[in-house]
Amino acid sequence: MPIKKKSVLLYIGTLISAILAVLFSLALKKSSTYKEAHSNLGYYYGFNGDLEKGLIHCLKAITIDPMFAEAYNNLGMLYALQRKNLKAIEQYEKALDINPKLATVYYKGSHKK
Numbered sequence: 556m557p558i559k560k561k562s563v564l565l566y567i568g569t570l571i572s573a574i575l576a577v578l579f580s581l582a583l584k585k586s587s588t589y590k591e592a593h594s595n596l597g598y599y600y601g602f603n604g605d606l607e608k609g610l611i612h613c614l615k616a617i618t619i620d621p622m623f624a625e626a627y628n629n630l631g632m633l634y635a636l637q638r639k640n641l642k643a644i645e646q647y648e649k650a651l652d653i654n655p656k657l658a659t660v661y662y663k664g665s666h667k668k
Contacts, residue, residue, distance in 0.1 A: 572599060590619040594626040601633040609633045624654035 576599045579592040593616035601609035610633055616626035631646030650657050 572602075575599065588619050590616040590623050590626065593619065594623065594629050597626070597633065598629045601629070601636055606633055606637055622653050624650040624657050627653065628657060 576596060579589075579596045579599070582589050582592040583596075593612040597609040597611070597613035597616065599609070600606070600612065610630070613626050613630040613633060616623055617630070620626070627646045627650035631643045631650065634640070634643035634646060
């Protein structure tokens with residue numbers, strides 16, 4: 556039975572994601588104010604079904620740096636996963652207010668023209 560390229564890529568992506576989560580967790584043990592680690596862990600937990608843990612990390616990143624656009628973007632993604640679309644759009648708009656060139660927000664189609 557041939558190995559499917561899509562299955563292998565999915566497995567590799569999952570493995571890389573898990574490794575990054577461990578690395579970000581280790582970074583937070585060294586410095587709990589590492590905003591990028593909190594934001595990325597929020598993203599990781601959200602896509603792996605732990606939305607509450609994801610929200611905690613994204614909100615922590617925003618507490619550390621209220622001008623950190625990527626954390627608002629990740630928070631928007633978490634709200635979108637919960638079908639809280641108005642809250643998601645609010646977070647995406649905050650991300651764009653801070654960084655109008657944040658490509659991932661435009662990719663998600665949440666911006667207004």
